[in-house]
Amino acid sequence: MADYDFRPGGSLKFKGGVAEGGIVKKKKKSKPKPNSQSDSTKDRERERVKELLFKEEAELAGGSASGSNSPALQGSDVRKTDAERRFEEAQRRRLEHKVAQLARKTHKDRVNELNAKLESLSEHHDIPKVGPG
Numbered sequence: 001m002a003d004y005d006f007r008p009g010g011s012l013k014f015k016g017g018v019a020e021g022g023i024v025k026k027k028k029k030s031k032p033k034p035n036s037q038s039d040s041t042k043d044r045e046r047e048r049v050k051e052l053l054f055k056e057e058a059e060l061a062g063g064s065a066s067g068s069n070s071p072a073l074q075g076s077d078v079r080k081t082d083a084e085r086r087f088e089e090a091q092r093r094r095l096e097h098k099v100a101q102l103a104r105k106t107h108k109d110r111v112n113e114l115n116a117k118l119e120s121l122s123e124h125h126d127i128p129k130v131g132p133g
Contacts, residue, residue: 080088105113
């Protein structure tokens with residue numbers, strides 16, 4: 001029984017200490033202080049870019065009669081082929097039809113429709129109960 005009497009305490013140790021190339025933690029780099037001159041030039045540049053973007057958007061909105069945000073519908077009609085014009089017209093009609101269908105149903109109607117669909121499904125599709133209750 002004397003063999004089993006010795007029980008060392010404490011946590012396990014890695015081989016080698018810090019001096020022997022063991023655990024070496026990286027030093028944190030300090031962040032450079034912001035330069036006020038570069039910030040002001042960046043701000044001016046951002047403002048200039050924003051103004052240009054607003055001007056371009058205003059020109060596109062003013063020149064386009066469709067009033068839609070779709071980039072495909074905002075192109076110029078001068079350079080479009082007949083097929084492109086027909087495609088865009090069909091796309092516009094489909095969008096109007098979809099919007100009209102969605103506008104016809106109220107939220108209550110949609111909920112009732114979903115409940116009816118869920119009722120018609122078999123028990124195989126039910127969500128299994130987990131836990132007591």
